[in-house]
Amino acid sequence: MQSNKLPTIKEIAKKLNVSISTVSRALHDHPSIGLVTTMRVHKVAQELGYEVNKSAIYFKERKTYTIGVIIPSLAEPFFSSALCGVEDFAGQFNYNVIIGQSLDSFEREQRIVENMKDHRVDGILVSLTKETSTYEHFDNLKKYNIPIVFFDRVPQKKDIHFVSCNLHSGMLQAITRFVAMGHKKIGLINGPAKMAATLQRLEIYFKCLKENNLPINYDIIASTTLSKEDNVKAIKKLIDQEEIPTAVMVFNDYVLLDCIATVKAAGLEVNKDISFISFANLPIWEYMDTRPLASIEQFSYRQASIATDFLFKLIETNNKGENTDSNYLQQIIDSEMVNY
Amino acid sequence: MQSNKLPTIKEIAKKLNVSISTVSRALHDHPSIGLVTTMRVHKVAQELGYEVNKSAIYFKERKTYTIGVIIPSLAEPFFSSALCGVEDFAGQFNYNVIIGQSLDSFEREQRIVENMKDHRVDGILVSLTKETSTYEHFDNLKKYNIPIVFFDRVPQKKDIHFVSCNLHSGMLQAITRFVAMGHKKIGLINGPAKMAATLQRLEIYFKCLKENNLPINYDIIASTTLSKEDNVKAIKKLIDQEEIPTAVMVFNDYVLLDCIATVKAAGLEVNKDISFISFANLPIWEYMDTRPLASIEQFSYRQASIATDFLFKLIETNNKGENTDSNYLQQIIDSEMVNY
DNA sequence: GTAGTCTACACAAACGTTTGCGTAAATAAA
DNA sequence: TTTATTTACGCAAACGTTTGTGTAGACTAC
Structure with a gap:
């Protein structure tokens, strides 16, 4: 007979007869809250099994700590290896990765971009469809301040962030x-x-x-x-x-x-x-x-890792409101012959 | 010189001197709003390039329309194919998929589960680590009403939802x-x-x-x-x-x-x-x-598809508050010999 | 003319958190 | 004793949306 309702700071506040803000600050060990109060708050939080509701915070911060990866196909080792690179790198920063397979369909690519925008991802990594030759579907992302880094299959234009081989x-x-x-x-x-x-x-x-x-x-x-x-x-x-x-x-x-x-x-x-x-x-x-x-x-894993690194740099500076429009992050890595 | 601020219904309301609720209803073509007002709202929304902020709604609805998939490794074709199955199926329902690689580490599996809970995914699909033999780390999910379906590498217990081969x-x-x-x-x-x-x-x-x-x-x-x-x-x-x-x-x-x-x-x-x-x-x-x-x-794609189907059923009924604790969704599909 | 029914909209609460600002009481400085 | 400072906390706004309820005005019916 579990309660369907999750404990919130509001309940902790009520239980202790203190204000919500006090609870919030106490939970963050803010110095302006007395030691006794802080300890009591922690104790009750523990008892109630309280855990902060991150989606509330994400909403407030207008961040999701999620990045999107759009690749042609998961079935190709080249791309699943790239996805590994993204996941490993993003994981270190406590970012989540959501995926979209374009299946080399331009129309799917468009839909996925739209969908990721709706989900307010903090940034997007893309390896283009074979069909993709126009790039308007990415323009909308600028309005939402969602940076985008291309890798491996990159657009034929100069004003982009990309990693290729x-x-x-x-x-x-x-x-x-x-x-x-x-x-x-x-x-x-x-x-x-x-x-x-x-x-x-x-x-x-x-x-x-x-x-x-x-x-x-x-x-x-x-x-x-x-x-x-x-x-x-x-x-x-x-x-x-x-x-x-x-x-x-x-x-x-x-x-x-x-x-x-x-x-x-x-x-x-x-x-x-x-x-x-x-x-x-x-x-x-x-x-x-x-x-x-x-x-x-062609180092898909490395390409993807670097691209993810770029993306985090962009997310970082975007948040600081710096304008990086004019200096694009671009890297071309050397392919290498491997003998058998 | 783009404005960093996205248009909201609030601004549409201000611009038209109507209330926020009217705008919201107008945008949904609610019958209680007059035709003229509705049209004017749509027009201004169009002009401003307004798009609904889904994270606000997700937060309010306590839903994220995102499911998590935890697999040992993306590098194994078996699992990337399974991920395909999930992605294809989830995509049809407009759900997003976030991934986590346990890399066959029990400790990573725990961390990923925790992380996905923090992100308030609507459900989780898991194929267990080779190391996993205890399942307490999944118990916490019940409190958050996050259903879980196991596939292929499933726990050795009866009270779970699973698909295996x-x-x-x-x-x-x-x-x-x-x-x-x-x-x-x-x-x-x-x-x-x-x-x-x-x-x-x-x-x-x-x-x-x-x-x-x-x-x-x-x-x-x-x-x-x-x-x-x-x-x-x-x-x-x-x-x-x-x-x-x-x-x-x-x-x-x-x-x-x-x-x-x-x-x-x-x-x-x-x-x-x-x-x-x-x-x-x-x-x-x-x-x-x-x-x-x-x-x-062993039909990883099919296993994953069915598991995803199960998961959506659980998400569905969970939302309706029905108690499905006692009837577990379980399916074992037959493996098949393929000749060469 | 009065009561009743629509129509078309506004108000406000709610989701869970963070945080700037205000302030009473306690302490320190004068 | 008076003034200034610190300590410890509360209030309320804000993030963007949905939705239940309230209500002014217009219209209908008797």
């Missing part, structure tokens, strides 16, 4: 390694044209070829929508030639899994007839019989 | 299949003794052997703490015998990955000299050259 360092390591092994025909299997990451990879691929004095050859460049059939089609384009590329950069490890299966089925030997390096650094490779030479780690 | 169906399918293939020595690599899942697997293993008229042989039963070295040690115990088991049930797919590597290194051929079936149904198998015969799917 520079693919150049990793890909240069990869192509340099290929070259050092004697490879001259280094292909590329890229992602969907609409994705920013795709354009980025292509540019960097060209740049790295140039840095190694290799010519660009469009016959050994393919792209995939990331579906299994398309992955297979892409690698087939590369190996259905008289002189196949002996090394291939692959969009990510998932695509590579299909590539490996396909080249094997075609009677080619991986790491002999054809070598691969891809992006993602899935933990699973160490258990696979057939592995790429290396994979390029 | 019955391993018997899947293991029976597995062992029956082994037997049908002619296997007579079917081993088991089990998990840490302290885990409930371990005891459960052992009991069911015995039961399934019995159902297939096979004798229990402790020489072909090993256990592992789930560390890599221990996994290797466990499978070595089984294959370092003159007459090795020709089939082995393995605690989960991660352990199995180590087992496969070990038996290969020992010169045995998987699916010929020794066959495996394990638990988890990792999506990765289809890309592996060497696969188990099958894996037993």
Whole structure:
């Protein structure tokens, strides 16, 4: 027969015949309250099992001590690892994390942003949808003083806070390694044209070829929508030639899994007839019989941690009313090739 | 030069020289407010860009429209998939999801529960820590009328709401299949003794052997703490015998990955000299050259969805003040063997 | 003309806390 | 003794909203 009502400072006050403010101050051990009173308040609070109602305070402070994280999909290790980074970091500051999966749908992304705004989160971290190319849905957040930090999949604009990963360092390591092994025909299997990451990879691929004095050859460049059939089609384009590329950069490890299966089925030997390096650094490779030479780690956990750090800095300064509009927090971290 | 202050109904009221209550009712199109007034209120609200402050309402309603999910680790696909299940389901009800990773630490689990209580979540979903064997830290939630539903890793008691997965169906399918293939020595690599899942697997293993008229042989039963070295040690115990088991049930797919590597290194051929079936149904198998015969799917997404459904039912009835203490929501779903 | 019924709105309490300000009593300084 | 200072506490506003109750004026009915 538990009472449905939770004890409040009001009841403590009534029980002790003191004012509410006295109880509040006593509970915080405020010096202006006498020692005896303070002790009596603590005692009664203990007896009643009183615990402060934080939502009242959050409401009053206009804070929720909650940040939102919007990611395309929890199912992808890259993003669940990022979420880990956020959670670990936020936890240290006693912040809560609420999540939203955009599932790579622009419309869902909009809805989630709206919803998080309604819940008055103190800040938002976003890794964009593949579809996202306009950013108006984030503008409303400014009105509510909700800072936003993008990570990994970031908008193509300058006036934002973001953390992203520079693919150049990793890909240069990869192509340099290929070259050092004697490879001259280094292909590329890229992602969907609409994705920013795709354009980025292509540019960097060209740049790295140039840095190694290799010519660009469009016959050994393919792209995939990331579906299994398309992955297979892409690698087939590369190996259905008289002189196949002996090394291939692959969009990510998932695509590579299909590539490996396909080249094997075609009677080619991986790491002999054809070598691969891809992006993602899935933990699973160490258990696979057939592995790429290396994979390029993009440090999702670290990206997310830094982004969260940025976000807290913004929340902090926002509260102080400082205007940080003009100096944006931005960091690009280097990717790194991990050998297998 | 944006104003830092958000528009409230109070300002709308002042601007129109009507009372606050009139504005509130007008915004909800309450019939007792005249059409003209209602329209004027809507118009001004629009102009000011007014949006209702939900945290004020949440505070007043003593609701947050947020549920908490406590899982051991986001990094495990099993749990991130479960989180998906929660998120998808909760999203439909416009509920938010806040997460907490216990990292299999009992102390962290306690802290997270406490924290979620402070945030006045409307309900909590929990999959227990490996370490958790007492449940007092959940008792406090009753006082706050926060319902709790356990899933997958559930407490060993009757008076709880839970969803879990019955391993018997899947293991029976597995062992029956082994037997049908002619296997007579079917081993088991089990998990840490302290885990409930371990005891459960052992009991069911015995039961399934019995159902297939096979004798229990402790020489072909090993256990592992789930560390890599221990996994290797466990499978070595089984294959370092003159007459090795020709089939082995393995605690989960991660352990199995180590087992496969070990038996290969020992010169045995998987699916010929020794066959495996394990638990988890990792999506990765289809890309592996060497696969188990099958894996037993435990439906984390479905478990989590059902648990979330239960939780909403409890939140619902709790609000109505109904006493549901005596009829617990419990469901055990059947595991299923998935062939490769 | 009086009583009764609507219509359309205002008032105020409530949710639980924090905090600036005011003040009586006690003490210290003059 | 008078004035100033300190100690210890109470009052009330504020955060933004919802909602029960009260009520002035207009209208209807007899």
